Amino acid sequence: MIYPTPAGPRYSRLRRFALDIAITQVFNLIIAILITYVVRRHGGFFVNLVFSMCIGTLATAFIDGGRLIMWGEQKPPKWKFVLLIIVSLPAAQFLGKALAAFMLGIPFEDMSEMRGGNATAMLIGAAVCSMFIIWFFWSREHIEYLRAEAEAEKARAASIEKQALQAQLQMLQAQIEPHMLFNTLANLKGLIDVDPRLAHRMLDQLIHYLRATLCASRSQITTLEQEFSLLESYLGLMKVRMGQRLSYALELPDHLRHLSVPPMLLQPLVENAIKHGLEPRVEGGKITVRAERNGTRLTLTVCDTGLGLENAPPSTGTGVGVSNVRERLQALYGAGAEFTLNPNTPSGVIAELAIPL
Template identity: 80%
Template sequence: MITSAANAPRYSRLRRFAIDIAITQVFNLIIAVLITYVVRGHGSFFVNLIFSICIGTLATSFIDGGRLIMWGELKPPKWKFIALIIVSLPAAQFMGKALAALTLGIPREALSAMRSGNTTAMLIGGGVCSMFIIWFFWSREHIEYLRAEAEAEKARAASIEKQALQAQLQMLQAQIEPHMLFNTLANLQGLIAIDPLRAQHMLDQLIQYLRATLSASRAEKTTLAQEFTLLDAYLGLMKVRMGARLSYKLELPEALRPLAIPPMLLQPLVENAIKHGLEPKVEGGLITVRAEREDGRLKLTVCDTGLGLDGAPESDGTGIGVDNVRERLRALYGTRAEFSLNPNTPEGVIAQLTISL
């Protein structure tokens, strides 16, 4: 595996070099056609094609091979690359003609005679070949440069968007704890005078809960197992406050325990159910938190038997709980997540999150 990873850049260079050589052969064919049938130079099409292939292939090998050896996949320095082309073209012309003559079995004297009698065709062929090579490599490097710039700009935009999203999520997440702490401390203040022992027990539960949530509430991800553990601690704290008026059930299948979700996603809904549904109800009620998988989607449900959507008193708060969940789902999942708030039967509210996995 290590050897394969180390050779990956080399194989990438060889693949690109092979593609460039293949493209060069197409232009070699065009140049041979031009010299034979347009310029009407001496020699048959086959002879001109061999000369074109030898010169063009060597030119591409010198220029493209040199570039890949010296600079790899990076954009080469402009003037150094131009110098490489200037040096490579005459060398390719000289060596390519010699190689073609050797391949065709043309004696040196005949080759010299062919050169002197076919000067115009040679000049035109060499000029066309040179122009093509310069244009090909220059335009391709320019395109590669523009592509790299576009990718860099796309990466910068993605980074900025991610930073903005993280800032938004941190702001939304930070709203949860003050909301919960305000309600708990207000109740704790009232209990201190009338029931010190119960107040002490509530304070102990609050400390335990805050210790459990200190790291989780600042993390980007948590698991359903950790989330349900925090909910158990939170509901235990609320049960100290409400006594027998509060009952709760947590239903988490073993297979879903390691599943990753955003932290503190369900706690605002549980708090909302207690504050607006169960706490104002004289006899209290039951709250059930359930996780299940259905058709490749994760369903998280917070169900209560409280006063319901119509029976709950008007809130004196800011509606942080439900709005927070909606905003976080929209920021994290977009259209892949849904949130619904519906009446329960015979009474209460069902809050449900559905996330495509």
Template identity: 50%
Template structure:
């Protein structure tokens, strides 16, 4: 059983939270609606109920009564239901009960503003009390219903925004997990081959083996940083590519020639991490390495209007004639890596990004990624 003082403390904490949530901006947003309701009441009192006072005086009385009802209803909502939405029927009954009180308080306030004797005003209003109370009750109920709907719409919108933010966070986590899976698919093949080469070089050429080990450490450090980042710059991506290609050049020797072209004005462009490395690996593994004399690899970035174009072109064996069919069910990493890139681009950029793979001239393969030109990557990243 909870202690009464603890219950009271919790209740007033809830009330304090509810009051703090009732910001001036929220009240100002409701102000035009209340004024419109008060104008309607003024017209009804003046031209339908035929009240003898002037239009201006009726407008002042309507505003005083209307705002008194509004303040009472909002206060009651905070005090009775501080931490939850009230039941519809209970809320309407509260409005009906508070309407006569708001009418009485508003009448006294208007009489005070005009300097009228209170007893005279009340005596005059008493002749119309039934109509005024009914009007106040109906108007308060209608206004409460409208405000109720506005509050519910606001709450539902806020809930939808929160759900959207939660979905975006989950999507970002999924993209990060996908990147880590992609790295897990990429790194073992290259790592085992490099370590096997290191084992042979240590006895034959220790100096070259030491250089290869230094390049491996540089590459692994760069990939570790990329795996922890939501985005990277083209400069960092090209640095990672250089470390990777330097490492492979030690193993392949003159069979691998490469060129990296990154214009200075594009160096700080943000892109998803590890976007080009899988393409470079595919080009070497499936194009250059199987070719007896090897070949060259050219990786470049260029701006075309409002698009960023990234190209990975090799002079290797080229695409197989049945590549499109084989890539759908590929288990060797070629189609898998390309499919991963397509899925990442679709998830991050949607239809604004494109990926294509085709024959290079005069021989080999060229992969082209097209991204929207921006200094920032999307929030999904």
């Protein structure tokens, strides 16, 4: 598989052809030097250079131009390519001599006689040049083919890695603590007979929350506005459950509302704060969720006034929420993200995460 340049396949072919012609001129210069000073052909260096330039350039034009026209930048079939070279070399030899004679003002019959001496040396030189040209073009095409294969394999490996990462993230999203739903349904069942009006209100909040959660769980990216809207639905539901024991504040500046973030990134932290901080506390408390921009990083904070890390019951631990956030941040940003848990004053926990914008 060949990856064309952004300017398009045609531009890539022309640039490749121009580069091959330029490389050929270096070989033509070397051949002219060898003919003049090693084979010691008559006519002088300039004459030999003109002949070498004409023959070599036409040979490259026929071979490389024909290859690009017929097969593009893909690897050509071996025997068809060799056949192209076999046909192109004699044609380039004849036409190149004629062109050089014309440019130098030498009659064609005189040119043939002038360059007909030392036929054995010329034959050996032509054979060596032909073998070199065949080796050069074929080796280069083989290297280009192997390079393209390596790039394709690298792309396939990156695609597999990306799919594995997406599967990991979806699995982590699916692990978001489900106990809240079961507890809410249990409370709803108890409220139906005791307070039908409150049960109806809780059911409305639950439907709104589940609808928002379903949309978020199916997305790979969301905005802070949508994330905070999901948190508002969840906290509204918890407010119906806990009543005056729960208060909350969501602080999202207008200039950050449309910023893209991973979905349900804050949800586990808010659930964790309620489950381990506010629910076990008799008087409840307050949760504050805040978004701030610090240079090139986005800081998200979940602050609660619950029991705190030291006073939380040993059996509750930190649950799935904190580990879920850590694993998702590691999968998405690696060392580019930070996550900290610190005590709040006078009580509670401050969970803070910073991610690159």
